[in-house]
Amino acid sequence: NGRKQYIIYADEFGENVYEKFEITNDFYDALDKEQFKLNYQPQVDLHSGKIVGVEALIRWQHPTKGVISPAKFIPVAEETGLIIPLGSWILRKACLDRKQWLEAGIQDIRVAVNISMKQFQQENFVETVLSILEETGLDPTYLELEITESIAMNKHQDVIKKLTLLREKQIYVSIDDFGTGYSSLSYLKELPINQLKVDQSFVQGIDHGNYQILQSIITLAQAMQLSVVAEGVETEKQAQRLKEFKCSIAQGYLYYKPMPVEDLLPVLKSI
Ligand code: C2E
Ligand code: MG
Ligand code: MG
Ligand code: MG
Numbered sequence: 001n002g003r004k005q006y007i008i009y010a011d012e013f014g015e016n017v018y019e020k021f022e023i024t025n026d027f028y029d030a031l032d033k034e035q036f037k038l039n040y041q042p043q044v045d046l047h048s049g050k051i052v053g054v055e056a057l058i059r060w061q062h063p064t065k066g067v068i069s070p071a072k073f074i075p076v077a078e079e080t081g082l083i084i085p086l087g088s089w090i091l092r093k094a095c096l097d098r099k100q101w102l103e104a105g106i107q108d109i110r111v112a113v114n115i116s117m118k119q120f121q122q123e124n125f126v127e128t129v130l131s132i133l134e135e136t137g138l139d140p141t142y143l144e145l146e147i148t149e150s151i152a153m154n155k156h157q158d159v160i161k162k163l164t165l166l167r168e169k170q171i172y173v174s175i176d177d178f179g180t181g182y183s184s185l186s187y188l189k190e191l192p193i194n195q196l197k198v199d200q201s202f203v204q205g206i207d208h209g210n211y212q213i214l215q216s217i218i219t220l221a222q223a224m225q226l227s228v229v230a231e232g233v234e235t236e237k238q239a240q241r242l243k244e245f246k247c248s249i250a251q252g253y254l255y256y257k258p259m260p261v262e263d264l265l266p267v268l269k270s271i
Helices: 013-028 071-079 083-103 117-121 125-136 151-152 158-169 185-190 200-208 212-223 236-244 261-271
Strands: 036-045 051-062 067-068 110-114 143-148 172-178 193-199 228-229
Touching: 013 071, 036 083, 036 143, 036 261, 051 071, 051 083, 051 261, 071 083, 083 110, 083 117, 083 261, 110 172, 117 125, 117 151, 117 158, 125 143, 125 158, 143 151, 151 158, 151 172, 151 185, 151 212, 158 172, 158 185, 193 200, 193 212, 200 212, 200 236, 212 228
Parallel strands: 051 110, 110 143, 143 172, 172 193, 193 228
Antiparallel strands: 036 051, 051 067
């Protein structure tokens, strides 16, 4: 490796290490080069079929590698600290897009933004969100923040403090990928949240007759007066079961795939 340094190369992980190295290098100026974009995936009310919200999902349009999935670069963004400026960019862009749809006459739907651990744990996280809302002029009731179970269960008092401030401003809060983390149910009960998003693995379980956990999570949400979204709904059979279980909202390829912002407005207008 030059300069009297050496690295041990093991084939099992060699490709990943190299790929990660490349991603990290190119990542530093991808924000300046405007290579990120947000796609939006609508969420529908299972009974009326109406769109009740859209989730912003980031994509990186790499100049030579094509589109890179957030599963690959969000961890890099976390490790390098770049998630902080990137996270603010995502929030600002989602707020600006939501404002445009409002100006086009689209009422009622919320825009949901995924928040990563490092971003949420910034001391000034709440202030950052509020200042982006102020700067973009978006009414906070149109914004939803998705945090994962692991964020919600870490540093409990700090999480409660931050979520309380966000809820005071009428920002909607969801727990993402619910069921895959290690939620303490007594902690969960204390959290000022609005919604659980059941992880897609439980929805896919329906196909194999495994729906006991899914059904229990829906019942739990109802008992706690939380809204519940099923993620990754791909088939009519899954949708049918979810209706039987009285799940209120669904998101998945059966309804809509994540789409570029320019395709979303006509969809929102047609509903
Ligand atoms: P997530 O927040 O749980 O998002 C749902 C993921 O499921 C998205 O993958 C979406 O495209 C995918 N999906 C939606 N419907 C279906 C379906 O019917 N079947 C299947 N198999 N998949 C479906 P995506 O866009 O690749 O994002 C992956 C993860 O990356 C997200 O999971 C989220 O954790 C993270 N992520 C995405 N955008 C952002 C962002 O702006 N900020 C942060 N911090 N994380 C993000
Ligand atoms: Mg999400
Ligand atoms: Mg999820
Ligand atoms: Mg996920």
